[in-house]
Amino acid sequence: MSKKILLSHGGGGEETQNLIKELFFKHFDNEILLRMEDAASLVMGSTKIAFTTDSFVVSPLFFKGGNIGKLAIAGTVNDLSMMGAKPKYLTCSFMIEEGFEYAKLEEIVISMRDEMAKSGVKIVAGDTKVVPRGGVDGLFINTAGIGEIQYEGISAHNLTEGDVIIVSNEVGNHGACILATREEIELESDLQTDCASLWKPVEALINAGVKIHALRDATRGGLSAVLNEWAETSKVCIEVDEAKIPVAQEVKGVCELLGFEPYEFANEGTMVICLPQSEAQKALEVLQTFPETAKCAFIGKVTTAFTCKVILHTPWGSERFLEPPKGELLPRIC
Amino acid sequence: MSKKILLSHGGGGEETQNLIKELFFKHFDNEILLRMEDAASLVMGSTKIAFTTDSFVVSPLFFKGGNIGKLAIAGTVNDLSMMGAKPKYLTCSFMIEEGFEYAKLEEIVISMRDEMAKSGVKIVAGDTKVVPRGGVDGLFINTAGIGEIQYEGISAHNLTEGDVIIVSNEVGNHGACILATREEIELESDLQTDCASLWKPVEALINAGVKIHALRDATRGGLSAVLNEWAETSKVCIEVDEAKIPVAQEVKGVCELLGFEPYEFANEGTMVICLPQSEAQKALEVLQTFPETAKCAFIGKVTTAFTCKVILHTPWGSERFLEPPKGELLPRIC
Known part of the structure; x- marks a missing residue:
């Protein structure tokens, strides 16, 4: 049987x-692409930009706390922000x-406009295709973005023994919200996507002089994908304390009901930050001043215990590897 | 009945x-977007770039002379080239x-690599989404691009009485090729898409010191859409001589058979150039040295006969307005 593209190829995990x-690196081979950051960093003339x-392709298009348009702006704004780019x-x-x-x-267009106002970004060029019924399910949106790099050197290669790991918000809200909507699970409370533009808090960290080693928004594949990619890229061990990872009660409920891990759920406005221990307190203080990062938490540290691995210390004193996400996960989550 | 998006909204014509x-200008209002050029021109630091x-979403994905991958590279390369941007x-x-x-x-990926080699452009960032069966018909590709502006001032606002109009190649080949493939029309000869990256010929025009007023690749809506948009934007009349517009015999055949106009057919490697009459000879000589623009031709001139209108002079001495394309045209042509 000929080899086919599977849902797992788009899940954000190992496949x-x-x-x-x-496939892509083999044929599109070039040093900028191979760096595998959230955005390419380029020099145009004498200006350093991120691209x-x-x-x-999210389904449904509308969900609690947002829609595909808000997602399309925040997602690209965040990819640029994660490179220290305005x-x-x-x-x-x-x-x-x-x-x-x-x-x-x-x-949807109005949501996009409103979300752009939060970071001051502008749409300067566009394209519209309409395809006959059945050619696409409803609506897909692509956004590409350019930012001006204001803080250099953020990279998945930079994790160093002794660094600490911070998450900027509860994890798993977007994934749980989409899943609950699809499965028509009635949640007692108001679980909604974490979808948010993160430039303002990132800018505040930069302006406060916080030294950042690595920064990534935990989208497809969730917290687990980011930590595993970092551990592997920097050839270090990341040890996290499960009790310290903020997870909303409703997200825990959805996970128990449907057999998922909150650490593999996509987020759309939650970032993971790695920085020197001496910077942690200042970073948390800055993040606490923004509503979208007010629930930030210190969750773990960089060690050399098991190179390229992530260790989860459970509240019961045991420990296990947090494996990189694998398999189908959730298609059309973003 | 509530208002719906129709195929004609994506045809590249009036709708x-x-x-x-x-919709988009209303909510995404900003001066760069409102210029409505093929690409936005921006200043980053001290560097002028196009974006x-x-x-x-072309269907079928493979056709004579190309596939969706070649199209995705050439299309974005050409949008940048049309702004004088490398x-x-x-x-x-x-x-x-x-x-x-x-x-x-x-x-498809290999075609993309090969097409990129022709202009020296590089893919520096990417994204892959896989959607469950039925969510998208086969494959869509988005490309966004950045170029360095090397020739400033090209604009649909620049047409001046006395200027001449040149097309760089036969018109209608891509549209006719896709349509013939879909309709399973057996063509006696080898009609294929004109899909090509136009940076090399544009660069040669710039290097030869040719003064360019306006430049646009005639994609959706074809030659007719470009000329009408120019006439309207610059508030001039464009008069073209039908006998001088190069149209392949097979394209004429497809048009007669199916009731289309070759001037409304999409092209994917054919540009329209407006320049002062004194520059025309030099421009044609430069274009003739490239295989992709060897069939270039002078087709008409800018006058003030009927402001905002395009006049077609037929080979029989009569004349008529070449109206802007309207209606459904050909969905999924690019």
């Missing part, structure tokens, strides 16, 4: 990494199914 | 312009249907 390395892209300009491309409701499209 | 103006995006960096996002054949994807 996605393999597809990228075996990134993301397509959004988001400046976006392009936006709509792929729309014939018959899509104009009013829904306008609602 | 597309209306959607852009009424653009395009999503490709294409430097691309992002690339794949939206793939579960079950898509790996070997086909690799063939």
Whole structure:
């Protein structure tokens, strides 16, 4: 049987990494791409810029706390922010199914406008394709973005023994929210996506002089994917304390009900930060002043116990490896 | 009945312009976007760059002379080239249907690599989404691109009485090729897409010191869309001589058979150039040295006969307005 593309190739876990390395890196080989950061860092003339892209295929298009449009802005703003780059300009491309409701499209466009205002980014070029019914399910949006690098040297290669790991918010909210919507689970409380633009808190960290080693938003593959990629890229061990990882009660509920791990759930406005221990207190104080990062927490540290591995210390004193996410995970989560 | 998105909103003609103006410009209002060029021109630090995006949803994915991958590179390279910008960096996002054949994807990726070599552009960031069966028909690709502006002032606002209009190649080949493939029309000869990266000929025009007023690749909506948009934007009349517009015999055949106009057919490697009459001879000589623009031709001139209108002089001595394309045209042509 001929080899086919599987859902797991798009899950953000191990199979996605393999597809990228075996197919795209093989043919699109160049040193900037191979760095594998959230955005490419480039020099144009004498200016250092970051450049990134993301397509959004989330289903459903509307969910608690957001919609595909908000996601498409925040996602690309965050990819730039994670490179220490001030988001400046976006392009936006709509792929729309014939018959899509104009009013829904306008609602999405308005969400995009509102989300752009939060970081001051602008859409400067666009494209619209309409495909006959059945050619695409509703609406896909691609955004690409350019930012001005304001803090250099952030990289997945920089983790050093003694560094600490901080998450900026509860983990798993976006994944749990989408899953609950799809499965029509009635949640007692108000679980919603964490979708948010993170440039303001990142800018505040930079302005406060906080030294950052690595920074990444925990999207597809969640916290687990980021930590494992970092451990492997920097050839270190990351040890995290499960009791310290903030997880909303409703997210725990969804996970127990459906057999998922909150650490593998996608987030859309939650970042993981690695920095020297001496910087941790200042970073937490800065993050606490923003509503989108007010629930930030110190969760672990960089050691050399098991190179390229992530160790989870459970509240009961035992420990286990937090393995990189694998398999289908959740298709169309973003 | 609630207002819906129609195929014509994506055709590149009048309805597309209306959607852009009424929905996207309304909410994404900013001066760069409102210029409506093929790519945005931006200043980053002290460097002038062009920035653009395009999503490709062509069906079928493979056709004579190319495939969706070649199209995705040439399309974005050309949008940058049309702004006088040397294409430097691309992002690339794949939206793939579960079950898509790996070997086909690799063939597409290899075409992308080969097409990039022609202009020296590089993919520096990417994204891969896989959606469950039925969520997307096969494969969509988005590319966004950054270029370094090397010739300033190209604009649809620049057409001046006395200027001449040149096309760089036969018109209608891509549209006719896709349509013939879909309709399974057996063509006696070897009609294939004109899909090509146009940076090399544009660079040669710039290096030869040719003064360019306006430049646009005639994609969706074809030659007719470009000329009408220019006439309207610059508030001039464009008069073209039908006998001088190069149209392949097979394209004429497809048009007669199916009731289309070759001037409304999409091209993927054919540009329209407006320049002062004194520059025309030099421009044609430069273009004739490249295989992709060897069939270039002088087709008409800018006058003030009917402001905002395009006049077609037929070989029989009559004349008519070449109206802007309207209606459904050909969905999924690029």
